[in-house]
Amino acid sequence: MGFDRTTTPSRFFFSVPTLPAEEQLIVKELFNYFYEVVFHRKEGPSINGHSCEATRDQFSSAYYQANGGLTHVCPICLHRKSNAIKENDLEHYFPKAVYPPLILHPSNLIFICRDCNETYKGVCDALQGxxxxxxxxxxxxxxxxxxxxxxxxxxxxxTDWVKLLAADGIADEQExxxxxxxxxxxxxxxxSDIAGIFEQIRTLxxxxxxxxxxxxxxxxxKCEDLQALSGFPDKFVESAYMKWLCETMxxxxYDNL
Ligand SMILES: [Zn+2]
Known part of the structure; x- marks a missing residue:
């Protein structure tokens, strides 16, 4: 399924609310079974005598192996989190209740922190059905x-406030x-993070x-050193803020030191 290259809603086949209710139920139960039962088994399903690497634990290991040093950081909020896999939530970016066929699509599964998943994202659907x-x-x-x-x-x-802007200044990207x-x-x-960051820089x-x-x-x-730490995404906001204090403010x- 190449859903991440689909650009028009008419070609996005994975939302089921337009199906008749009975069919929606079948689709949801089918994909849910694979997610809730098969994916969470200790061993992956056996096909022609070969065990497939298709469990949550195997998926987690592959994800963390592929992302190396970034495992300490939530890819959404860039906050530093525990490396313990169980403490990170496996998030369905496009909610599983609306897009059951994407319930096990690797592009729809991301490990994010509990704050991002439960406190903020919830069941919010970026594609609005x-x-x-x-x-x-x-x-x-x-x-x-x-x-x-x-x-x-x-x-x-x-008080200092953060605003997110599109890095390339393109209006669509800003949206x-x-x-x-x-x-x-x-x-x-x-x-709310930068009040603490300000205090650290001021004390320093x-x-x-x-x-x-x-x-x-x-x-x-100090700012240049921080910006060179590209392998530490949790320093992203701190280094941008330090640069702003240094160059603009x-x-x-200094008068407040
Ligand atoms: Zn997060």
Whole structure:
């Protein structure tokens, strides 16, 4: 099934609400059986005497092996999470209740943190039952926020706020990112993170006890070090924020040390 290349709703065959009720039930039960029972068995099904690697544990191991060092970080919110597989939720990006045929499609299964899955995403359907074309939604299994979005900041009433912008400035991409933010509330969550990040940077710079220009130079070096850590996606917001403080807000920042 090549669903991730389908761009028009009319070619997106996996939403079942348009089927007669009895047929919907059959489709849901069939795919649910494979997910709830077969996928969660200790061993994969045997075909022609060969055991298939098709269990949740095998899927998890393959995912974590393929993603190497990124296993500590939730691919949605980029928050650092435990590496214990059981503590991460296997998320159906397109909800299984609406798209049963995608219930075991590897492109629809992503390991995300519990906050993203339960507190924010819930059963939200980015495609609105197949009404939206696939190319109008952000697909986290294919496009990561870190690569597709740019974090911008603004200060209002002594509080700094995050805004997500399309990295390439394209309007369609901006719409995709805004829809994604409606699901996961990243701007709000990252805005509340940066108060703590600010305090860490402020304490660090105050500890140096250096004159203004030396502090600026040292902070800029620190910022470049952080930006070079591309293998640590959880540093994405921190390094963008440090850069903004360094290049745009430095005078006000230094005066408050
Ligand atoms: Zn998360």
């Amino acid at each position: 197949g009404k939206k074309p696939l190319d109008r939604v952000f697909r986290p299994y294919r496009d990561t926020v870190k690569e597709r979005a740019e974090v911008a900041f603004r200060r209002e009433a002594n 995709r990112i805004e829809n994604f933010d409606l699901q996961y509330k990243l701007e709000k969550r990252w805005s 710079c105050a500890g140096w006890g250096l004159p203004k220009e030396e502090t600026r130079k040292k902070l800029r070096e 430095f005078d006000a920042f």
